[in-house]
Amino acid sequence: AEKYRDFKEPPEAVADKIHFIMNNITKDNMEPRSSEIRDRVLPDYLPWFANYMVVKRAAQEANFHTLYMSLLDQLGDRELYRLMVRTTMYYVKVLLYSERILKESNDRALLKNLGTWLGLLTYARNKPVLSRDLELKQVICEAYQRGRLIAVLPFVQKLLEGCRHSRVFKPSNPMVAGILSLLAELHAMKGLKMNNAFSIELIFKAFGLSPHDVKPSDSLKTQTRERITNPDWQLESIQNEFQGGP
Amino acid sequence: IINLMEELTLKGVTQFYAFVEEKQKVHCLNTLFSKLRINQSIIFCNSVNRVELLAKKITELGYSCYYIHAKMLQSHRNRVFHDFRNGHCRNLVSSDLFTRGIDIQSVNVVINFDFPKNAETYLHRVGRSGRFGHLGLAVNLITYDDRINLFKIEQELGTEIKPIPAQIEEKLYCI
Numbered sequence: 511a512e513k514y515r516d517f518k519e520p521p522e523a524v525a526d527k528i529h530f531i532m533n534n535i536t537k538d539n540m541e542p543r544s545s546e547i548r549d550r551v552l553p554d555y556l557p558w559f560a561n562y563m564v565v566k567r568a569a570q571e572a573n574f575h576t577l578y579m580s581l582l583d584q585l586g587d588r589e590l591y592r593l594m595v596r597t598t599m600y601y602v603k604v605l606l607y608s609e610r611i612l613k614e615s616n617d618r619a620l621l622k623n624l625g626t627w628l629g630l631l632t633y634a635r636n637k638p639v640l641s642r643d644l645e646l647k648q649v650i651c652e653a654y655q656r657g658r659l660i661a662v663l664p665f666v667q668k669l670l671e672g673c674r675h676s677r678v679f680k681p682s683n684p685m686v687a688g689i690l691s692l693l694a695e696l697h698a699m700k701g702l703k704m705n706n707a708f709s710i711e712l713i714f715k716a717f718g719l720s721p722h723d724v725k726p727s728d729s730l731k732t733q734t735r736e737r738i739t740n741p742d743w744q745l746e747s748i749q750n751e752f753q754g755g756p
Numbered sequence: 757i758i759n760l761m762e763e764l765t766l767k768g769v770t771q772f773y774a775f776v777e778e779k780q781k782v783h784c785l786n787t788l789f790s791k792l793r794i795n796q797s798i799i800f801c802n803s804v805n806r807v808e809l810l811a812k813k814i815t816e817l818g819y820s821c822y823y824i825h826a827k828m829l830q831s832h833r834n835r836v837f838h839d840f841r842n843g844h845c846r847n848l849v850s851s852d853l854f855t856r857g858i859d860i861q862s863v864n865v866v867i868n869f870d871f872p873k874n875a876e877t878y879l880h881r882v883g884r885s886g887r888f889g890h891l892g893l894a895v896n897l898i899t900y901d902d903r904i905n906l907f908k909i910e911q912e913l914g915t916e917i918k919p920i921p922a923q924i925e926e927k928l929y930c931i
Binding site: 526527529530531533534536537538539566567570571573574577 | 792926
């Protein structure tokens, strides 16, 4: 993905030291390491550090997300938290709208990882993803129209899994309820490919539900979707529709 | 003897060597840890004794590392390996105790602190089983005495180990 650069780069020695620390940080040495980080990045290189954490670490090292979350807590810097969310959001959008994502499974893996990461930053902490930053229902609708569900649904799945431990983001929450009913509609549509249906089922499962427990919306059926080479749907369902109606 | 080598592959693994003197090795390791993005790494030495010495040395330098070698009790080895796999520590200093390659997804860097003497050992350390096509980086610290083995192993495995560049492109070993 392209770079997001409106920050000051630290001198090489500082960057090297941070790389070294981040290659060696664990739960057991979190406290001393985090103060070493704080001493080096505050306040000038905070945006650089946030960018490094999102691009080089969170996007690629899903196995250490919990560790990096506790690092963020340990650093306890509100500005850093704000920057992390903003930076993550930026790259999520770049990937959501990139052309490569349909071809490159690596890019999809990055987007999925950033989904988990964003979910941990927001929903898991009982904080919303603001619709002015990322309007999830709209993201799903656009993906439906443009044949990009194969990349977008796994991202939405990982993101919403952040709600699992939330007190606020339960199925009764209006934001969650809206998304679930949209997904229920999508799930009920004929010819949706197995992997897409499966992603949706996993989302419901994260809330302890199944797609049949929720009343489907009727927002998708009025929308048109890409007909030619749409990877989200089984081939025969596309052909049947071409052969003209019931 | 069963030949297990055929099941291991160097596909997806980018291999480099750094020409060093014995006493520069730890310094070289420091440089690698300051320049690379390492999820988890395995650092190989050629003897049990050197495993323990290196692990002690680099722990003092602030590395997060465990060590594992052939002379440890099986139960201890299991414990260390299990904890490493679960990410309790980031780096593992190891001797050649594995009969098959190590396939831990999160290990994206393997460092041969001591270069192995034969191709089979090299492949077991660096190779991955072909089913998991994830990317990896192998860095070999080569001393003057290792130069002949380096050539021999390259020939036998039909692979190319290039000198390490100043900058390693991340896409070679990261997703």
